[in-house]
Amino acid sequence: MKVLFLVTRLPVPPWRGDQVRAYHHLRLLARAHEITCCALLTRPPPAPLRAEVEALGVRLVVVRLGVLGAVPALARALVGDARPLQVLLYARRRGAAAVARLGTTHGFDVAHAQLVRAAPYLPRDGHPPVVIDLIDALSANFARRAARERGPAGAVAAWEAARLARFEARLVAETASVLVVSEAERAALGGQGVTVVPNGVDPVAFPYREDGRPAARVVFAGNLGYFPNVDAARWLARDIFPRIRDALPAAELRLVGARPARAVRALADAPGVSLAAGVPAMAPELAAATVAVVPMRAGSGLQNKVLEAMAVGTPVVTTPRATAALEVRPGEHLLVADDAAGLAAAALDLLRAPGRARVLARAARALVERRYRWEDSAAGVDGAWQRAVDAARRS
Structure with missing residues (x-):
C-alpha cells in the first residue's frame, strides 16, 4: 500500500x-x-x-x-x-x-x-x-x-x-x-x-558479550538532555553511586549520551564519575560496563536503555517506573528497587557476585531475543x- x-x-x-x-x-x-x-x-x-x-x-x-x-x-x-x-x-x-x-x-x-x-x-x-x-x-x-x-x-x-x-x-x-x-x-x-x-532491539547492533568487562564500572546511558534522564543521572551520581563507592572504592560511574544538560556535565566533577557525550555508538559503552543502573523516577513509555543493556549482556538494576512497560520478572531478568539505598545494594550485589550477574544477563538476553524483536x-x-x-x- x-x-x-x-x-x-x-x-x-x-x-x-x-x-x-x-x-x-x-x-x-x-x-x-x-x-x-x-x-x-x-x-x-x-x-x-x-x-x-x-x-x-x-x-x-x-x-x-x-x-x-x-x-x-x-x-x-x-x-x-x-x-x-x-x-x-x-x-x-x-x-x-x-x-x-x-x-x-x-x-x-x-x-x-x-x-x-x-x-x-x-x-x-x-x-x-x-x-x-x-x-x-x-x-x-x-x-x-x-x-x-x-x-x-x-x-x-x-x-x-x-x-x-x-x-x-x-x-x-x-x-x-x-x-x-x-x-x-x-x-x-x-x-x-x-x-x-x-x-x-537490533541484535546485530547490540551483540551479546560476557568477557572483557571491568571489575566495577556502572553505566547510565540515554539522551542526557531529556528531563527524566537528567533527573535519573543526578539521583544516580549524587545519592546512589556514593553509596556504591563507599563500599567499593574502585567503582566508577560512566554517564553516556548526547546533548548532556549543564546539570549532567557538572556531575563529572565528582570522584569516580566520567561523562561521554555524543559517542558514535551506544553498544560498546554498554558492553564495557559491569552493571547498568537505570534509576528512572519520571518519564513514560518503554525504556530502550534497559532493553539495550539487556541485549549486550550488561545486568540491569532499575526502578519500578522503568520496568512498568516491560514483560520482565525482577530477580530473573534484572533487579529492581525504589530508593537509593536499595538500588545501591542491588548494584553492589551484582558487582560482588559475577556469577549471579552472568545468570541474570543470559536470561535477559534470551528474553530480548524472544520478545523484543x-x-x-x-x-x-x-x-x-x-x-x-x-x-x-x-x-
Whole structure:
C-alpha cells in the first residue's frame, strides 16, 4: 500500500526513542510498502542525512516549518487555543497546506503519524485513514515531571499535562488506530481503541558479550538532555553511586549520551564519575560496563536503555517506573528497587557476585531475543495499517 509516514524528527541518526522506533519501522516496512516519509522540521537536514533516510527504501519529503513560526503558534494558547504546547510548537498553516497537497498528489492509502505533535498535519476528513503512534501517554509523562519539578516549571508542566490529557483523549476517540509501546501506556490512555506495539532491539547492533568487562564500572546511558534522564543521572551520581563507592572504592560511574544538560556535565566533577557525550555508538559503552543502573523516577513509555543493556549482556538494576512497560520478572531478568539505598545494594550485589550477574544477563538476553524483536514491532504497525484501510473500505 501507499503510506504517508509523518515524523517531526528525522529518523537518522537514531538517537532518541522516537527516532529509533521510526528508523526500524521504516527499514522493515519499506520492503513491502511504498512509503513517503514526510519530515516536519524547523530546518532542512544536510544531504548525508537525507541520503541515509532514502537508503532505507523510502521517499523523503521535508516540510520546513522554520523557527520563527513557533512564536505566533505558541501565542495561540493565550487567546483560547486549547491544544497542548507540544502541538502548538509544531503547528504551521503553511506546513499543513504542504502536507495536504502531498496527500492530494499521491493518493495515499493510509497516513501514519508519530507523536502527538504531528496531529495538526493529519487529514481532517478521514481520507486516508489515520494511524497515530503516540508511543506513550505524554500527559502522564508531564504529570510525573510536574510532581518532581518545583516552582514555575512544575506549574507549567502540570498545566501542559492537563491539556495533553484532553487532547490525547480526543485523538483516541477520533483516530482509526492509536499505537503505544506498552500495556501501561494503553491503560493511561483509557485502553479502548489503543493497540500495544512494543519496541525492539537490533541484535546485530547490540551483540551479546560476557568477557572483557571491568571489575566495577556502572553505566547510565540515554539522551542526557531529556528531563527524566537528567533527573535519573543526578539521583544516580549524587545519592546512589556514593553509596556504591563507599563500599567499593574502585567503582566508577560512566554517564553516556548526547546533548548532556549543564546539570549532567557538572556531575563529572565528582570522584569516580566520567561523562561521554555524543559517542558514535551506544553498544560498546554498554558492553564495557559491569552493571547498568537505570534509576528512572519520571518519564513514560518503554525504556530502550534497559532493553539495550539487556541485549549486550550488561545486568540491569532499575526502578519500578522503568520496568512498568516491560514483560520482565525482577530477580530473573534484572533487579529492581525504589530508593537509593536499595538500588545501591542491588548494584553492589551484582558487582560482588559475577556469577549471579552472568545468570541474570543470559536470561535477559534470551528474553530480548524472544520478545523484543523489531520484526515483530514492524508487523504490529503493518497490521494496524491494514485494519485501518479495511475499516475505511467498509465504511
